[in-house]
Amino acid sequence: MRGKRSATPLWMSFRKKRQTEGCRTSKAPSPLRSAGAPQIFMKLENRLALITGGGRGIGRAIAFAFAREGASIAVAARTRAQVESVAYEVACEFGVETLAVECDVADAESVGRAFAHTSEQFGGGPDILVNNAGIAETYPFVKTDEAMWQRHLEVNLTGTFRCTRLALPGMLEHGWGRVINIASIAGKTGAPYISAYSASKHGVLGLTRSLALEVGATGITVNAICPGYVDTEMTSRGIENIVAKTGKSADDALAVLKRASPQNRLVTGEEVAALALLLASEDGRGINGQAINVDGGTVLF
Numbered sequence: 001m002r003g004k005r006s007a008t009p010l011w012m013s014f015r016k017k018r019q020t021e022g023c024r025t026s027k028a029p030s031p032l033r034s035a036g037a038p039q040i041f042m043k044l045e046n047r048l049a050l051i052t053g054g055g056r057g058i059g060r061a062i063a064f065a066f067a068r069e070g071a072s073i074a075v076a077a078r079t080r081a082q083v084e085s086v087a088y089e090v091a092c093e094f095g096v097e098t099l100a101v102e103c104d105v106a107d108a109e110s111v112g113r114a115f116a117h118t119s120e121q122f123g124g125g126p127d128i129l130v131n132n133a134g135i136a137e138t139y140p141f142v143k144t145d146e147a148m149w150q151r152h153l154e155v156n157l158t159g160t161f162r163c164t165r166l167a168l169p170g171m172l173e174h175g176w177g178r179v180i181n182i183a184s185i186a187g188k189t190g191a192p193y194i195s196a197y198s199a200s201k202h203g204v205l206g207l208t209r210s211l212a213l214e215v216g217a218t219g220i221t222v223n224a225i226c227p228g229y230v231d232t233e234m235t236s237r238g239i240e241n242i243v244a245k246t247g248k249s250a251d252d253a254l255a256v257l258k259r260a261s262p263q264n265r266l267v268t269g270e271e272v273a274a275l276a277l278l279l280a281s282e283d284g285r286g287i288n289g290q291a292i293n294v295d296g297g298t299v300l301f
């Protein structure tokens, strides 16, 4: 149960799953990892990535993109079944070591336990931290009460702070690290009914820029990605909300969100993951302190 110690462990590890029996995947093994395949350089070989909110949506897409490039993966979120499923699938598909950790980033103790399990499993903290866990609720400002305000700050902003604070010492020790914060274009602009969300994401950008300057000479980069509307459950919930509040059909509500982008479409999780991969890799080492939009041109700064 959330917030209480459960009888079963809060983490589950999957070691080189394809090499052990039991993978239910019907996919052929990756040609990059088959016996006799030529040695191909993988961008994240020997890196450990911890992805918060890795159980679905953007975090899940990032877990797959990083594992495809050889990273070991720890995924952390509150819904155990989802993180276990991603860790299992990734281990099966790419043969990398994975860990699923039940974690609430709004709870400092829970985050501490997640990092402790990760260190125990992999012999050290993450080389790459993706602060992706997030919530978004929409209310008029006068209905935005203290609890809702605090929820957004706790998960989206303080959760990012907490995880980064635990990941950074190991990165500083190794002289290499990547912190990638999944913010939002709402962290650059405002929009009606999302004061709490937008404020929390503006905070994430402030944190990103300040820390990037602080650690710039240490081999660590700190960046943010600012997606527009992405085709995930978060956006589906937004559509349900528009339908409930306005009486529009789901198709019309979706069309409204698509039209926010000059490309007249939603972004995919994989598109966000492609940028996260660049930021995580050696190729991205010159990018620091940036807040990069993946929004089809919705916002032009």
Ligand code: NAP
Pocket (backbone or CB within 6 Å): 052, 053, 054, 055, 056, 057, 058, 059, 076, 077, 078, 079, 080, 082, 103, 104, 105, 106, 131, 132, 133, 134, 135, 136, 155, 182, 183, 184, 185, 226, 227, 228, 229, 230, 231, 232, 233, 234, 235
């Ligand atoms: P999603 O499908 O709702 O996934 C959110 C993930 O965050 C889930 O794995 C969720 O798992 C996890 N999470 C939520 N609260 C958490 C908590 N307290 N502790 C740990 N994990 C938590 O949303 P998404 O679209 O993939 O969003 C991912 C990130 O992208 C968020 O930061 C969001 O603000 C940002 N973003 C999304 C969009 C969009 O249009 N979808 C646009 C811009 C930015 P549990 O609920 O199981 O904990």
